[in-house]
Amino acid sequence: MAQQFEDRFQRKFYYLRLSVTDVCNFKCTYCLPDGYQPSGQKNSSFLTLPEIQRVVRAFADCGTSKVRITGGEPTLRKDFNDIIACVANTAGIEKVATTTNGYRMAKQVQGWQSAGLTHINVSVDSLDPRMFHQITGENKFTQVMAGIDRAFEVGYQQVKVNVVLLKDLNHQQLPAFLDWIKHRPIQLRFIELMQTGEMDSLFERHHISGVAIRNQLIANGWVLKTRAHNDGPAQVFVHADYQGEIGLIMPYEKNFCHSCNRLRVSAKGKLHLCLFGEQGVELRDLLAQDNQQQALIERIQAQLQTKSVSHFLQDGNTGMTPNLASIGG
Numbered sequence: 001m002a003q004q005f006e007d008r009f010q011r012k013f014y015y016l017r018l019s020v021t022d023v024c025n026f027k028c029t030y031c032l033p034d035g036y037q038p039s040g041q042k043n044s045s046f047l048t049l050p051e052i053q054r055v056v057r058a059f060a061d062c063g064t065s066k067v068r069i070t071g072g073e074p075t076l077r078k079d080f081n082d083i084i085a086c087v088a089n090t091a092g093i094e095k096v097a098t099t100t101n102g103y104r105m106a107k108q109v110q111g112w113q114s115a116g117l118t119h120i121n122v123s124v125d126s127l128d129p130r131m132f133h134q135i136t137g138e139n140k141f142t143q144v145m146a147g148i149d150r151a152f153e154v155g156y157q158q159v160k161v162n163v164v165l166l167k168d169l170n171h172q173q174l175p176a177f178l179d180w181i182k183h184r185p186i187q188l189r190f191i192e193l194m195q196t197g198e199m200d201s202l203f204e205r206h207h208i209s210g211v212a213i214r215n216q217l218i219a220n221g222w223v224l225k226t227r228a229h230n231d232g233p234a235q236v237f238v239h240a241d242y243q244g245e246i247g248l249i250m251p252y253e254k255n256f257c258h259s260c261n262r263l264r265v266s267a268k269g270k271l272h273l274c275l276f277g278e279q280g281v282e283l284r285d286l287l288a289q290d291n292q293q294q295a296l297i298e299r300i301q302a303q304l305q306t307k308s309v310s311h312f313l314q315d316g317n318t319g320m321t322p323n324l325a326s327i328g329g
Contacts, residue, residue, distance in 0.1 A: 001092070002297050004063035005263070007307045014066060014230035015262035016059045020083055021046050021072040022267050026101050027137030028125070030164055030193055030202060035137070036072070046267045049079060051287040053086050055265055058296045060092035066230040068097040068121075072267070075104050081115040088116025095119055095230065099162065103140045105147025110154045120151055121160040121189075126170045127180060135169060148186070160187045160247070167208040174213060181244025189234050189247035194275075210250040217246055230261065257310040263300075271300060273307040 005013040027035045047055070056067055067087045074080060075098075088096045097119035098112070105122065112120075122144065126132045129141040151159050165171050181188050192210050195203040214235070222237035225245070233256065234247030250256065264272040269287060270280030281303050286292040 001063065002061045002294075003301065005059070005300065005304060007304045009307075009309055011258075011260050011307075012063065012229075013059075013261055013263050013304070014064055015068070015232065016056070016064050016066070017068045017070055017262055017264045018052065018056065018087075019070045019072065019265065019267040020052070020074050020077055020080075023076050024072040024101070025076065025103070025138070026073065026140075028123075028164075029135055029137075030166065030206070033137070033202075046077075047265075047269055047284075047287070049082055049086055051269065051284070052083055053090070054287050054290065054293065054296070055269075055283065056087050056090045056093065058293055058300065059263075060090050061293070062297060062300070063092075065092060066095040066097065067093055068099060070099050073101055074098055075100050075108065080108075081111050084112055084115035084117045088118075097121065099123070101136070101138075101140075102144040102147040103138070106143060106150040109147060109151045109156075113154050113156070119158075119160070120156060121162055122148055123162045123164075124148075125163055125166070126173060127176050128173070131170060131173075135164075135166065152185075158185045158187060160189055162189050162191055164191050164193055165208050165210060165213075166193060166206040169206060171208050174216070178242070178246075181246075182242050185243050187234075187236065187245040187247055189249060191249040192251060194251055209252065210248040211253075213246075214248055214250075222246060227259070232262065233259065263304075271303060273303060 023036050024032055025036070027033055059067070069083060069087065077083065084096060084098070087093060095118050096116055098117060099121040100123070102122040102124070109120070124132070124144060125135045129139075132141040133139045148159050148161070163170065163177070177188055180186070190210055190213055193203060193207045195207070217237050220239075222239045225236040225238050227236070232249075233251075234249050236245050236247045238245050264275065265283065266272060266280060269282065269284030271283050272280045281299070283296060283299065286296040286299060
């Protein structure tokens with residue numbers, strides 16, 4: 001193995017979030033309220049299967065053990081199963097995850113599992129079909145729920161469900177969500193709304209801290225779980241009376257970035273050191289051929305030495321990210 005990816009703050013990077021498309025078929029209010037708009041840039045094709053293989057191999061060679069395939073909506077790629085297999089068959093990769101809106105899951109999840117997908121996150125911002133439609137712009141609640149049920153049927157032991165916390169829309173639905181996971185092995189993850197360049201006014205209207213939920217959970221006997229080295233940033237709580245778990249992702253909390261263990265590669269082949277970082281570092285020129293692996297690793301290593309100690313979101317710095325779909329959330 002080459003030298004472990006590590007930055008100047010001694011943070012090690014075990015987790016790659018790999019976007020394979022920025023196209024999405026939902027119109028979530030907090031991400032793409034007007035739907036997907038193509039960038040119109042020249043040479044804007046998404047990473048090919050051989051390019052994906054090379055970038056994943058470089059990360060695996062430097063200690064990364066978990067890859068999350070993201071979008072946009074990653075399942076829109078016709079070669080999605082091939083991408084899963086490519087990542088899963090890379091030496092050193094132990095976890096292959098995806099984040100999906102779940103609208104195709106009921107029909108396709110068995111194929112994903114056969115290809116090597118080990119973990120699934122599904123976005124479900126409300127258990128009320130009308131509110132779900134209002135937030136996502138799509139009347140697909142029934143299909144998404146059927147997809148979650150089907151994932152359990154084909155053998156997944158746990159499904160993670162992402163809920164973006166939105167004041168005055170879904171933040172009062174905690175009792176309904178708790179009831180839903182009481183007898184289901186779902187890790188429900190409440191994610192604080194994050195401010196991006198195009199979402200300033202929406203952020204001001206709908207941002208709410210996860211601290212109130214955390215206090216409520218602790219008061220009701222929920223206990224914090226220990227994180228694994230390649231876990232994401234969620235604070236996960238468990239309760240003896242519940243089969244499910246609750247995760248809280250609170251990027252505005254002090255020291256949120258201290259445990260950062262993940263890097264991002266966009267669907268166009270740029271390395272992003274932070275979801276709220278700058279324009280990204282071009283890797284694609286080193287992904288065209290197999291003989292560039294060492295140069296690819298060295299470029300990533302060098303860029304890691306420029307990674308900031310924090311995203312500085314708490315200071316009102318939203319970085320260069322226009323929306324979360326653009327580099328895979």
